[in-house]
Amino acid sequence: MAKITYIEHDGTEHVLDVKAGLSVMEGAVKNNVPGIDADCGGACACATCHVYVDEAWQAKTGEKSAMEESMLDFAENVEPNSRLSCQIKVSDALDGLVVRLPESQH
Amino acid sequence: MSSSDAHVVIIGAGHAGGSAAALLRQYGFTGPIDLVGEEPIPPYQRPPLSKAWLKGEADADSLALKPLEFYAENNIAFRPNLTAVKLTRGDKTVTLSDGSTLTYDILILATGARAIKLPVPGADLKGLLELRTAADAEALKATLGPGKRLAIVGGGYIGLEAAASARALGAEAVVLEREPRLLARVACETLSTFFQSRHEAHGVKFELGASVVGFEGQDGHVTGVKLADGRVIACDAALIGVGAAPNDEIAKDAGLDCARGIVVDLEARTSDPAIFAIGDVAHRPMPIYDRMFRMESVPNALEQAKQAASAITGRPAPAGEVPWQWSDQYDLKLQIAGYAFDVDEILLRGDPATGKFAIFHLKGDLVQSVEAINSPPEFMMGRQLIGARRPVNKAKLADTSVSMKEVAA
Numbered sequence: 113m114a115k116i117t118y119i120e121h122d123g124t125e126h127v128l129d130v131k132a133g134l135s136v137m138e139g140a141v142k143n144n145v146p147g148i149d150a151d152c153g154g155a156c157a158c159a160t161c162h163v164y165v166d167e168a169w170q171a172k173t174g175e176k177s178a179m180e181e182s183m184l185d186f187a188e189n190v191e192p193n194s195r196l197s198c199q200i201k202v203s204d205a206l207d208g209l210v211v212r213l214p215e216s217q218h
Numbered sequence: 219m220s221s222s223d224a225h226v227v228i229i230g231a232g233h234a235g236g237s238a239a240a241l242l243r244q245y246g247f248t249g250p251i252d253l254v255g256e257e258p259i260p261p262y263q264r265p266p267l268s269k270a271w272l273k274g275e276a277d278a279d280s281l282a283l284k285p286l287e288f289y290a291e292n293n294i295a296f297r298p299n300l301t302a303v304k305l306t307r308g309d310k311t312v313t314l315s316d317g318s319t320l321t322y323d324i325l326i327l328a329t330g331a332r333a334i335k336l337p338v339p340g341a342d343l344k345g346l347l348e349l350r351t352a353a354d355a356e357a358l359k360a361t362l363g364p365g366k367r368l369a370i371v372g373g374g375y376i377g378l379e380a381a382a383s384a385r386a387l388g389a390e391a392v393v394l395e396r397e398p399r400l401l402a403r404v405a406c407e408t409l410s411t412f413f414q415s416r417h418e419a420h421g422v423k424f425e426l427g428a429s430v431v432g433f434e435g436q437d438g439h440v441t442g443v444k445l446a447d448g449r450v451i452a453c454d455a456a457l458i459g460v461g462a463a464p465n466d467e468i469a470k471d472a473g474l475d476c477a478r479g480i481v482v483d484l485e486a487r488t489s490d491p492a493i494f495a496i497g498d499v500a501h502r503p504m505p506i507y508d509r510m511f512r513m514e515s516v517p518n519a520l521e522q523a524k525q526a527a528s529a530i531t532g533r534p535a536p537a538g539e540v541p542w543q544w545s546d547q548y549d550l551k552l553q554i555a556g557y558a559f560d561v562d563e564i565l566l567r568g569d570p571a572t573g574k575f576a577i578f579h580l581k582g583d584l585v586q587s588v589e590a591i592n593s594p595p596e597f598m599m600g601r602q603l604i605g606a607r608r609p610v611n612k613a614k615l616a617d618t619s620v621s622m623k624e625v626a627a
Binding site: 134142144146149151153158159179185187 | 244266553
């Protein structure tokens with residue numbers, strides 16, 4: 113279990129306990145957090161689960177795969193700390209993780 | 219009555235119906251919501267059924283769109299194991315399969331589509347399977363394993379994904395396709411040939427131009443698929459994947475406009491302003507192609523759920539989208555954007571032999587659709603080009619030394 117804070121673009125915070133093994137995307141979607149569409153359900157095929165990982169947590173969330181890197185390269189408003197949240201697996205080590213959501217997922 | 223105290227009834231608890239219920243709450247709708255589903259379980263993702271789930275890489279919990287408790291916590295009455303049998307628009311009631319009725323202020327029809335059955339002798343044998351629901355997938359999985367033989371009728375995406383998963387589980391797979399090539403209705407010849415060779419390399423066998431005329435069985439269980447040329451393809455189970463038909467009967471009976479599905483506008487509203495139709499059952503406008511058609515895809519289900527939930531809560535309609543879909547087979551990620559309507563030229567970017575390429579379908583110098591294999595840049599920029607309706611430089615598009623960002627610049 114990890115406590116994850118999702119911050120919507122308008123500043124609304126959602127603090128959720130997310131089960132280890134789920135992805136950061138699934139934690140948001142299963143709790144109906146607005147702002148993560150996740151059209152493809154985690155297949156790394158759509159880039160609609162884009163988040164910004166709080167700098168303090170970037171190393172702990174792991175490396176991007178070539179596929180994720182490539183999808184993100186063409187998403188909108190990409191920053192160095194951008195990730196596709198379907199590709200970040202939740203573990204106890206991510207307890208306290210903070211992610212911010214972009215204005216839109218298209 | 220304001221729309222916030224309206225009673226919304228959603229018929230169909232698939233990806234479209236489930237998403238509409240969740241989005242109504244996200245958008246601040248506070249009235250009661252009934253979500254009526256034919257299956258025993260709450261809404262879940264169907265795409266993994268032929269892929270990760272079939273191979274044992276995803277469990278039931280991970281497929282669920284929301285956990286079961288979500289519905290009660292959000293005042294959504296989830297009613298499983300029920301279908302709608304009659305719609306009475308004058309009374310604004312829906313009669314359910316248990317004889318009860320629900321009264322609605324706003325009705326959302328998300329009844330989906332059903333697998334088409336083959337009208338041939340032996341079609342009622344045990345071991346003949348289809349793949350739409352979690353229960354279907356359970357039944358299919360139970361027939362797969364080392365040494366088992368799966369015959370797959372229909373060389374479309376579902377059949378090919380099932381073939382790939384069957385091989386991963388050690389089963390033999392033979393695909394029987396009526397047309398002379400795979401994916402005949404949905405993809406061009408280059409892609410058909412590419413997929414066939416990749417599947418053959420993984421041990422899948424193909425019978426093309428093969429018309430199925432019946433099934434043979436023993437003790438009520440299928441033992442073979444009979445072809446028009448007299449041959450019988452022996453199997454332990456047969457998966458039928460030859461397309462789907464919309465579940466639009468109650469809408470037709472109630473006099474709603476229907477074409478190849480229930481006709482809706484850009485808000486997903488039917489010819490009755492109190493009734494919406496979303497997902498696989500809807501015959502909807504797609505302005506970038508200046509026509510109406512029916513789509514069977516998750517992105518379409520989500521988009522129309524957004525349209526209906528926006529209209530009901532008085533939010534602006536979502537921006538027009540470019541339809542897309544995806545498929546995973548072995549190490550191949552296929553991403554498709556758009557539909558190949560009115561195409562006069564097919565342009566290949568990259569070399570299929572490398573397993574990384576894209577096929578652009580053009581109308582003049584406009585991109586109508588793109589099929590991208592292991593090529594996210596081509597998919598992502600292709601999708602933007604389709605939406606922008608902007609002419610593209612074909613020489614640059616065909617030249618892989620020119621980046622997709624430059625092509626679209």
